[in-house]
Amino acid sequence: MPTSLRLSPAAEAFLAENHLCTFTTIRPDGSPHVTPVRFTxxxxxxLARxxxxxxxxxxxNLLAAPGSRVSLCQTVGGHWLTLEGTGTVSEDPLRIQEGVRQYAKRYWSPPPEPPGLVVIEVRVDRALGLL
Known part of the structure; x- marks a missing residue:
């Protein structure tokens, strides 16, 4: 389902750059879990994946609370953009395949393929930043 969220051309260009970002989920005890990730x-x-x-x-964390709020934040120097939305873990082979395709397109190589590979899809409904 397409989103009604539209990012500025500057935001789209920033998200197309090859950078790590932080991904924040909420642990079952309510505390934040922040980790560096690559995303598309x-x-x-x-969708961010x-x-x-x-x-x-x-x-x-997401399996314990399906559809909970998450955020991705890409920052470079004084520029940053945070994408917020609901996160879902998918084990669907077609969704994983699309996630792998998008990842390889952005990072010029496929992602690692650990046992139990899944894709986290974030339906983005809010973007905040300073570009």
């Missing part, structure tokens, strides 16, 4: 942005679908293993803390 699909403007047409309104993070490839990971189902056993990783970020995936386990």
């Amino acid at each position: 942005w699909d403007a047409e679908a309104g 993070v490839m990971t293993a189902v056993t990783r803390r970020k995936a386990r």
